[in-house]
Amino acid sequence: MGKSLEDIFRRLFDHFGPQKWWPAESQFEVIVGAILTQNTSWKKVERAIYLLKQEDRLSMEEIHKIDEESLGILIKSCGFFRQKAKRLKDFVNHIFIEWGGSLEDFLNQPMEILRSNLLRIKGIGQETADSIILYAAHKPSFVVDRYTHRIMFRHGYTSQRYRYETLRSLFMSELPKDVYLFQEYHALFVRLGKEYCGKIPRCHGCPLQEDVI
Ligand code: SF4
Structure with a gap:
């Protein structure tokens, strides 16, 4: 396991910038x-x-x-x-x-x-x-999806088989309960998953490259 979850967020945010999710009018x-x-x-x-x-x-x-x-x-x-x-x-x-x-x-x-x-x-x-x-509802509940799992697994934070609640609890317990942070974090993981961490990872140039195990 490498950086703290806040460090990971900072690196993703610095690399991709704000994602401003969710795209909706209501x-x-x-x-x-x-x-x-x-x-x-x-x-x-x-x-x-x-x-x-x-x-x-x-x-x-x-x-x-x-x-x-x-x-x-x-x-x-x-x-x-x-x-x-x-x-x-x-x-x-x-x-x-x-x-x-x-x-x-x-x-x-x-x-x-x-x-x-x-x-x-x-x-x-x-x-x-x-x-x-x-x-x-704009309340701080962390969203876990397949990208979250794939990235966290590849960086040694979770096993290949995982329980949604266990992975969610990791973020909920280690991060400040901040709506904006959670919103951006999830959106950044989706962006990272789409651009770098697909089924076949493209680690070269990825903002988390140094931490891969
Ligand atoms: S460094 Fe590689 S394994 Fe880690 S998130 Fe980036 S693409 Fe995925």
């Missing part, structure tokens, strides 16, 4: 993006969000009203579109039934309660829940 748009991006690329999600906006469907009320099949057609570009249409509807139905339709009240819950409530909604896994908490 809290609800962040949530829709977080659900649609499961197992697919962001490019495909952008297409779906564009269509939802064009059809004036990107709101809680409209997703509540639209039937699953019509919603599926609008988000078809994302793959698993029937399943994702159901997930979007399930999320929105939960907010209408249990929170009187107030997304703001739902997101204003204390972080750990919000997290466990999100994980109770069918189709919301840990990564999606943490993305929603961090980028829509």
